[in-house]
Amino acid sequence: MTPAALLLTGTVGSGKTTTAHALGVVLQAAGVPHAVVDLDALRDAWPSPPDDPFHERLELANLRDVARNHRAAGAVRLVLAGVLEDPAHRGLYEDAVGVPLTVCRLRPDLTVVADRLQVRHAGDEPALDWHLHRSSELDAILHSAGIGDVVVDVRAHDEPAAVAAAVARAVGWS
Structure with missing residues (x-):
């Protein structure tokens, strides 16, 4: 199996880490x-x-070392969860992981994101306000920049396993 990496990106609250x-x-x-x-x-x-x-x-410097260590330990697939906001930086991430990189943007319904953020930041109004603003701002940035080799829609009632299966199919990992 040829080593490869996948970067799951999307706005805050889109389910990158869970997926x-x-x-x-x-x-x-x-x-x-x-x-x-x-x-x-x-x-x-x-x-x-x-x-x-x-x-x-800092993220890229740490990713370079972490990816190298995981590959040395036998990982042939690296699954990354994070934000790639600028398409010009894609090569920096591919260089850091040291293997071919596919970028998958998770595209959620922003009302679902708002609900998730309400739960995540309950009791912390400043953080909630920042993340709610950032979620719509970042979603627009990712859309207009055309981020993602593939895009997977995330609906309100999708279970993480279903989203993961959709991602695996979209990138040819199923």
């Missing part, structure tokens, strides 16, 4: 050596530089 873990279950059931990497965890540091507010440089 990545569900896809990991699909790959495990199929006997495919893999790793699931949440890119948010690789850039979770404070403060971020003024010229890199989402710590992309």
